[in-house]
Amino acid sequence: MVNNYPLSLDATFSALADPTRRRILESLSRQQMRVTDLAEPFAMSLPAVSKHLRVLEEAGLLKRRRMGREHHIELESAPMKDAQRWIEQYRKFWEGSLDALAEYLENPNKPITKKRKGKKT
Amino acid sequence: MNTTTLQPLSLKVSRLIKAPRERVFAAWITPSDVVRWLGGEECHIEKATIDPRVGGEYHFKMKGSDAGKPGMSGIFREIKSPERLVFTWMTGSCDEEMARVETLVTVEFTTQAGGTLVQLTHEGFPTEEVREKHNYGWTCSFDKLEKLA
Numbered sequence: 001m002v003n004n005y006p007l008s009l010d011a012t013f014s015a016l017a018d019p020t021r022r023r024i025l026e027s028l029s030r031q032q033m034r035v036t037d038l039a040e041p042f043a044m045s046l047p048a049v050s051k052h053l054r055v056l057e058e059a060g061l062l063k064r065r066r067m068g069r070e071h072h073i074e075l076e077s078a079p080m081k082d083a084q085r086w087i088e089q090y091r092k093f094w095e096g097s098l099d100a101l102a103e104y105l106e107n108p109n110k111p112i113t114k115k116r117k118g119k120k121t
Numbered sequence: 122m123n124t125t126t127l128q129p130l131s132l133k134v135s136r137l138i139k140a141p142r143e144r145v146f147a148a149w150i151t152p153s154d155v156v157r158w159l160g161g162e163e164c165h166i167e168k169a170t171i172d173p174r175v176g177g178e179y180h181f182k183m184k185g186s187d188a189g190k191p192g193m194s195g196i197f198r199e200i201k202s203p204e205r206l207v208f209t210w211m212t213g214s215c216d217e218e219m220a221r222v223e224t225l226v227t228v229e230f231t232t233q234a235g236g237t238l239v240q241l242t243h244e245g246f247p248t249e250e251v252r253e254k255h256n257y258g259w260t261c262s263f264d265k266l267e268k269l270a
Contacts, residue, residue: 087132090243096161098136098239101148104158105140 012079015059020044021052025061025075032065032074131244139236146203146230155181166192175200179208198225205229210243 016022024038039049053073056062060079065072138145148154152169159166159181167184171177174197181192199207206228224244231238 091132091134093161093164094132094134094241094243095136096163097159098134098138098241100158100161101145101239102136102138104154105138105144105148 011059012061012083015055015061016083018052018055021056024049024052024056025080028062028073028075032072035071035073038073131242133240133242135238135240137233137236137238142203142230142232142237145237145239146206149206149228150200173197173200195226203230 016025020042023042027033027038027041035046035049035053038053039046042049053062053064057064061076063074063076065074148158150171150173152171155169155171156166159169165184166181168182169179170181171179173179177197178194179197180194183192194211195209197206197208199205208226210224210226227242227244229240231240
């Protein structure tokens with residue numbers, strides 16, 4: 001596992017904790033956008049949007065490309081994939097656990113470690 | 122919520138278990154039960170210590186390749202027998218200096234035809250507020266969980 005993986009995942013979760021930032025990412029998941037386009041649907045001032053974008057940028061969740069005087073914002077998918085991977089690991093953990101719980105409770109008489117001995121006569 | 126907002130911070134898993142609700146609920150807070158199923162086939166718990174009251178703690182000691190490492194632990198936030206269980210969840214850290222990660226698990230138990238529906242939600246970092254209260258770090262337990270992948 002990459003050394004800085006823990007830190008970057010922490011930053012990802014932190015950046016994602018804000019609902020506005022999650023909506024911004026969602027918009028970006030459809031297409032790259034200009035900062036002004038992003039501000040519009042949220043009825044936010046440009047500085048307010050810029051602040052959220054900076055947090056997302058620092059968490060490595062988006063890329064900024066300058067085209068002339070305009071800044072185009074694009075989604076950077078790698079950190080999201082890390083977060084998704086974390087979730088998938090836990091999903092497997094809990095699915096495995098619930099399967100085992102069902103098995104344990106539904107077959108209460110089934111010996112798990114006990115070995116069956118041969119018939120005594 | 123019916124919105125299409127990204128919700129990457131939580132996961133939901135559910136399972137219908139053919140057993141009475143009281144029995145299923147008890148299996149979550151009784152040490153001799155927990156060691157039999159939690160972690161499934163991949164993670165094995167050697168010893169469980171559980172103090173099932175609000176504010177009470179639980180600790181799971183791992184066995185096998187993880188023996189000796191700090192196991193899983195957390196604090197009960199809500200215990201409504203036999204309906205609902207909310208507890209924090211921290212995976213063990215192999216580096217003492219590393220801050221520990223705290224996440225939140227909510228389990229709901231509903232009686233249904235044929236048994237009990239168990240619905241589990243595991244949330245990463247639910248709010249900014251929770252995040253500010255803790256220093257998070259990440260742990261080697263992920264290496265272990267990765268093996269499940």
